[in-house]
Structure formats: C-alpha cells, structure tokens
Amino acid sequence: MNGKRATAFVPGHVTAFFSAHPAEDPAAAGSRGAGLTLSDGVDVTVEPTDDIGAFAAGGASATDASAAGDGPAAVGDDAIAPITLDGEPASIGAVADVLAALDVRARVELETDLPIGAGFGVSGAAALGTAFAANAVADRGRSENDLVRIAHAAEVERGTGLGDVVAQARGGIPIRLEPGAPGHGELDGVPAHARVEYVTFGELSTEEVLAGDTDALTEAGERALSRLRADPRLPTLMDASREFAERADLLVPEVAEAIEAADRAGDAEGGDAEREGGSAAMAMLGRTVFALGTGLSDAGYDPAVCHTHPAGARLVDGER
Amino acid sequence: MNGKRATAFVPGHVTAFFSAHPAEDPAAAGSRGAGLTLSDGVDVTVEPTDDIGAFAAGGASATDASAAGDGPAAVGDDAIAPITLDGEPASIGAVADVLAALDVRARVELETDLPIGAGFGVSGAAALGTAFAANAVADRGRSENDLVRIAHAAEVERGTGLGDVVAQARGGIPIRLEPGAPGHGELDGVPAHARVEYVTFGELSTEEVLAGDTDALTEAGERALSRLRADPRLPTLMDASREFAERADLLVPEVAEAIEAADRAGDAEGGDAEREGGSAAMAMLGRTVFALGTGLSDAGYDPAVCHTHPAGARLVDGER
Structure with missing residues (x-):
C-alpha cells in the first residue's frame, strides 16, 4: 500500500x-x-x-x-x-x-x-x-x-x-x-430491500425549513417514528413518510402531484401488498419524490432507477 | 410477495x-x-x-x-x-x-x-x-x-x-x-477490506476449549482487544490474533505450521506493509488458518480464496 x-x-x-x-x-x-x-x-x-x-x-x-x-x-x-x-x-x-x-x-x-x-x-x-x-x-x-x-x-x-x-x-x-x-x-433497520425510482424537481432549502415551525415538524417526526417502530415494514415507512410531509407542511406541489399520480397508477393495477402504504413519498429535504417498485414509471414519469443498498460506506480500492 | x-x-x-x-x-x-x-x-x-x-x-x-x-x-x-x-x-x-x-x-x-x-x-x-x-x-x-x-x-x-x-x-x-x-x-470496525485465504484441518471442540482454562483465555482476549482498539488496523488484528492463540494455548500443530510457513513465504518475498503483523492466524475455534492476501498460496498450500464482506446479513429474494 x-x-x-x-x-x-x-x-x-x-x-x-x-x-x-x-x-x-x-x-x-x-x-x-x-x-x-x-x-x-x-x-x-x-x-x-x-x-x-x-x-x-x-x-x-x-x-x-x-x-x-x-x-x-x-x-x-x-x-x-x-x-x-x-x-x-x-x-x-x-x-x-x-x-x-x-x-x-x-x-x-x-x-x-x-x-x-x-x-x-x-x-x-x-x-x-x-x-x-x-x-x-x-x-x-x-x-x-x-x-x-x-x-x-x-x-x-x-x-x-x-x-x-x-x-x-x-x-x-x-x-x-x-x-x-x-x-x-x-x-x-427495516429488514427488506426494494427497487427504488426517483424524480427530482429541484432544490429545497434545508435552512429555510429548519427556520420555520420546527415544533410541528418534530411532533410529526416523532409520531412517524413511533408508527415505524411499532411496525417496521416498508409500506409503513412510506405511509409514515407521507403523513409526516403533510403534518409538517413540507409537501411542494410537483411532489404532491407525483405522489398522487403514483397512487392512481398503483390503484389502476390493482396494487400488491407493497403498495398498501402508498408506493411514493417525498425525500427530506428536496423537491424529490421516491417510489418503491415501478410507482413512478407506471405513472408516466421517467425516473432514475436504483435499489436499496445492503452495505454502508466502504473502501473500494487503494485501502489498507 | x-x-x-x-x-x-x-x-x-x-x-x-x-x-x-x-x-x-x-x-x-x-x-x-x-x-x-x-x-x-x-x-x-x-x-x-x-x-x-x-x-x-x-x-x-x-x-x-x-x-x-x-x-x-x-x-x-x-x-x-x-x-x-x-x-x-x-x-x-x-x-x-x-x-x-x-x-x-x-x-x-x-x-x-x-x-x-x-x-x-x-x-x-x-x-x-x-x-x-x-x-x-x-x-x-x-x-x-x-x-x-x-x-x-x-x-x-x-x-x-x-x-x-x-x-x-x-x-x-x-x-x-x-x-x-x-x-x-x-x-x-476496522475500515479495510482484504483478500482472504483459508485452509482447514478439521474441527475443534468449542465445548472442550471453554471447559478448559478460560481465565487465561479471557485475559489473552482482553489484552488482544486493547491492542486492536489502540490501533484498529488489519496487521494489528492479525498480530493480536497470533499472540492470543499462543497465550490462550489454543494453537494446534497443523495450524502453527501453516502460520509459520506463511511467515517464511512472506519474508522470502520481502514483505509489504500488510505483512507487518504476520499475514496468517488461527480461526477461533477451528483447526483453521486464515491469511491476508496470498499468504497461504505463497507458502505452497491450496487454500480457498474469498474476500472480507462489506455487508451484513441480507435478504436476497422473495422478501418484502
């Protein structure tokens, strides 16, 4: 080395x-x-x-x-x-x-x-x-x-x-x-992995959000965490995320629209278990929507596609 | 699902x-x-x-x-x-x-x-x-x-x-x-990854070892951990492992021989930094020697070859 x-x-x-x-x-x-x-x-x-x-x-x-x-x-x-x-x-x-x-x-x-x-x-x-x-x-x-x-x-x-x-x-x-x-x-951790799609509509100022009503945000965040701890499944994580965005008043119009579109596309297909909690949610903090499975492409968006990653940060070469 | x-x-x-x-x-x-x-x-x-x-x-x-x-x-x-x-x-x-x-x-x-x-x-x-x-x-x-x-x-x-x-x-x-x-x-964790070689000479009874002098084993184990905490590098881990096996009196002849052979092969090649702590050690608890890099193949053994793994247990299919 x-x-x-x-x-x-x-x-x-x-x-x-x-x-x-x-x-x-x-x-x-x-x-x-x-x-x-x-x-x-x-x-x-x-x-x-x-x-x-x-x-x-x-x-x-x-x-x-x-x-x-x-x-x-x-x-x-x-x-x-x-x-x-x-x-x-x-x-x-x-x-x-x-x-x-x-x-x-x-x-x-x-x-x-x-x-x-x-x-x-x-x-x-x-x-x-x-x-x-x-x-x-x-x-x-x-x-x-x-x-x-x-x-x-x-x-x-x-x-x-x-x-x-x-x-x-x-x-x-x-x-x-x-x-x-x-x-x-x-x-x-939630013991699962999933295909993930995402679409970004631009930046969202972290500073601006944290300068706003953080009491509502904190209350909504703690509530979402309680829900997930009681039921550590992916659909619950997605559903808790959507409820959080609404309660903390963070949803931006493009993101809300994409989430609704993914819902409609999921309903049209009959939906599987993974969709129970809604397949799309908003990334905190960005004008970004992410979806499990094919939620966004089903809704007609042209998302980037990746997966949840099984490992944390790691050296890939040149290391000791 | x-x-x-x-x-x-x-x-x-x-x-x-x-x-x-x-x-x-x-x-x-x-x-x-x-x-x-x-x-x-x-x-x-x-x-x-x-x-x-x-x-x-x-x-x-x-x-x-x-x-x-x-x-x-x-x-x-x-x-x-x-x-x-x-x-x-x-x-x-x-x-x-x-x-x-x-x-x-x-x-x-x-x-x-x-x-x-x-x-x-x-x-x-x-x-x-x-x-x-x-x-x-x-x-x-x-x-x-x-x-x-x-x-x-x-x-x-x-x-x-x-x-x-x-x-x-x-x-x-x-x-x-x-x-x-x-x-x-x-x-x-030690922030590194490595190619790993291993050779097994058979089983070692965990029960038998733990029924023996566990005071010496525990003292040796705590000492090895202190060394690694002070210097969380791979060569130190390997060296602490060898010292542990000797102090806890766990080395079996075939394993000791393979470790020495890997050392000699490393010395003959001049050795690099990774070998500082010795490139081979004994797996606890088995009649198994493992080596970093090419320590065992250099010594003329025909080892199994793998790598350290970046991730923990994970679902690979059929999961939610």
Whole structure:
C-alpha cells in the first residue's frame, strides 16, 4: 500500500421523515427518523498532496504556494479547487473539515449520478467517503466509529445534515432510534430491500425549513417514528413518510402531484401488498419524490432507477 | 410477495480472538473480540409448510403427521428432516429455536461453501439467515435488531456461538467492544477490506476449549482487544490474533505450521506493509488458518480464496 490514492463508495440516502435534535456536542446532535440508502451513491477519491496551497483553500499565501512549487508538480487550478464534484470545482465545508480533523492534505474527487441539493445526502456521503479514503491513504489508523463520528460532526457543524452520515455508514433501510454519532446514537433497520425510482424537481432549502415551525415538524417526526417502530415494514415507512410531509407542511406541489399520480397508477393495477402504504413519498429535504417498485414509471414519469443498498460506506480500492 | 420462500445471505465469520462473557439473559451474554466477515457465507432459504410434523422434529406424533397428510403434499423425508445443509438432513438447534421464536413452521435449506465446525460461524449464519428469511416469508414485521437478538439468543442458549451472529449482522471487519445482542452489545470496525485465504484441518471442540482454562483465555482476549482498539488496523488484528492463540494455548500443530510457513513465504518475498503483523492466524475455534492476501498460496498450500464482506446479513429474494 502506501498508495497514492484511495477511493470509498458511500450510498445515497433519502430521508423519509425526521425530527431534529440539536446538542452542544456535534457528535451528540443529530436526528431521529428513517430512510432508504441507495445503490446510487458517491465515489470519493482522496489523493494526498504535499502542496500546502492545495489544502488550505483561501488560507494559503503566495509564499506558501511558491515554497511548495519547487516540487515537481506545478501549482495549477487544482491548488485553488482541491475538491471537485463530477469534474467541476466544488466547495464542501464538511469535506475540508474532515481532512483537517485527520490532518490530511489532499485533493478530493467526488463522482456521483445523484442530483445535488435534492435530498440524497450527497454532502454526507462526501464527508464520510473522505473520512474513509483519507484514513486509508494517509494510514491514520482510525476505527470505523471514529471516522463516522468525524464526518457526522463535520456535517452537523456545517449545518448541511443531521442524520445522513450515520445512515450511510450503516446501509440498508436505517431507522435512527436515537440521534448522534456512534457512542451517542442508536440505529435499527427495516429488514427488506426494494427497487427504488426517483424524480427530482429541484432544490429545497434545508435552512429555510429548519427556520420555520420546527415544533410541528418534530411532533410529526416523532409520531412517524413511533408508527415505524411499532411496525417496521416498508409500506409503513412510506405511509409514515407521507403523513409526516403533510403534518409538517413540507409537501411542494410537483411532489404532491407525483405522489398522487403514483397512487392512481398503483390503484389502476390493482396494487400488491407493497403498495398498501402508498408506493411514493417525498425525500427530506428536496423537491424529490421516491417510489418503491415501478410507482413512478407506471405513472408516466421517467425516473432514475436504483435499489436499496445492503452495505454502508466502504473502501473500494487503494485501502489498507 | 406473500411468497412461498425467501432467501437470506449471511457472510461467514472467522474470529481472530475473543473473551467469553456469560450472563443469565442470553441477549446480554456474548463475547468481546474481533474477526473478519467473509464473502463465502451461507444462503438460507425458508419455505413455510403447513405440515406440523415438519416443524416439530421429534415432537410430532403419528396422529399429527397423518392429520397433516390429508393435504396435497405427502409426508416424506422432508417432514423428518426439515433442515438440510447442502442437500443433506441436518440438525441445528439454533435454527429450530429461531423458527419457534418467530412462530414459523418451515423447511430450511442451507447452502454453503464453508467448512462446517471449523470456525467459520456456519451455525450463527444459519440462525441469522433463518431469522431474516422466516420474518420475510411469514411477514412477521420484526426489525433487524429484533431478528439479530432472536438469532443471537438462540446461538447462546444452544452453546454454539457467542459473537458470530452480531458480527455477521454487521459485515466488514467487526470489533466486538461489548458483548451481546443489539441493546446490550457495542460494535466498531476496522475500515479495510482484504483478500482472504483459508485452509482447514478439521474441527475443534468449542465445548472442550471453554471447559478448559478460560481465565487465561479471557485475559489473552482482553489484552488482544486493547491492542486492536489502540490501533484498529488489519496487521494489528492479525498480530493480536497470533499472540492470543499462543497465550490462550489454543494453537494446534497443523495450524502453527501453516502460520509459520506463511511467515517464511512472506519474508522470502520481502514483505509489504500488510505483512507487518504476520499475514496468517488461527480461526477461533477451528483447526483453521486464515491469511491476508496470498499468504497461504505463497507458502505452497491450496487454500480457498474469498474476500472480507462489506455487508451484513441480507435478504436476497422473495422478501418484502
């Protein structure tokens, strides 16, 4: 090993419902709720660099950059934008924080088929994948719980997520019983897997929603979790998700329309057991609808198709 | 759905070291330690049967059998041996107990490439896979933690395992920080994956070992766990495993010889970082040696080859 790069894969995660649980310690803060991890996810490649300017974006002086420039590698665009998302320069605070926490200076390449900012946990996946890949390539010797804790805390502190990281570390269909990173939180899961279809109509501002009436949201989230704990089946998860979106007043018109269309298409086909709770729901927080089986394509949409993912974040090459 | 059968895959698990922690509540009992889950595992297919005789092996009277016999299915060999392992009738107490706990009457087919009774956690995999598949096919609506708890308790009560089930539910390279099922135990993991080779020289009696000097074993196991917690890397896991086997006086001659041969082969090649802790160790509890990379084939053995497995137990078809 002593490899020059390492890659981690982290599944996407759509949240079906949640309640927010702030805390002073970012490892203890988080959310309760449930969702689906997805075989569509994020590949995160970390490549260490000795170029100081490449790490401390915005913090590197000209002197630093020229001092590093006497190595064989020229200081080019990568030094200004050490994080790329599908080849384009990107700024993801939680990724920079994870690198800093592990004391790794590196270029981070993110590759994903998932829509950005639409409720798929891309920032959580980026933070968690960076933790796994940076630990491997720089041989930091952290345990999985440590890496999840670092990524979760970075997401919470940046305000970009509360529950995606712990769900994405676990895989499957995670139920977040208690909020927070390993050592604080507690997880369970729905023992199932499913074909998943999704359609996105655009972004939804997490900040805006969390600045609104969070009492109603929290009450609706806790109620949905109680329902799922009493009956940890997929149809109940979907039905609890729909009730949550209504009670928390989060449904946006395009999403509501798609959910209704999937319902009608399901009814027209007679419906099977999986549809009992409704086959489609809204991803929290995005203008996104996801459906089990063929709910959206039956309704005439042209959805992306994937599956629930059986495993959590993992190294895929270059690891120790 | 309402399928007539469901199949779960459960990875194999080689224990590198352990300490035993008995408790009155079988869900609280278990072991601390660490090991590798393997892509070689057990496929468990559960097919419900209305035939009462097929479920209550040994408990069915002739009257029961004939009463059930007026259905279309004849009462044949399957009624006497409702559990098969690679096509042969098998008796696995923990599997029967899991079915009873879920109130499911079923035929259970186990298929595996793993050696039996040689330290690969086949009985744990059978119990856990039965829990997942029976829950799915009979729509029992249990959560994953519930199913793990049921399978773990069955293994503990039958005396066939202490830590395999929780490790196999998690996947990866699990570290068992605290003993017991979800709600009691606590897990971490080594963030790595590896090619794994293994050779088996036969069975080793778990009962015999646990009837011996368990003080030395427990002390050695706790010491190994402390080492791995301080440095959660694969080479440390392998080295801690070897030290454990020596201190607990568990090494059998064929295994010791294979470990030494793998060492010599590694040294002859100059060795890479992965070999620092020794590339081979003994599986607890079996006359089995496992190695990372090509440790055993380099030494001239003809090992089975697999990989660490990224995911825990999961349904593979027929599930809801």
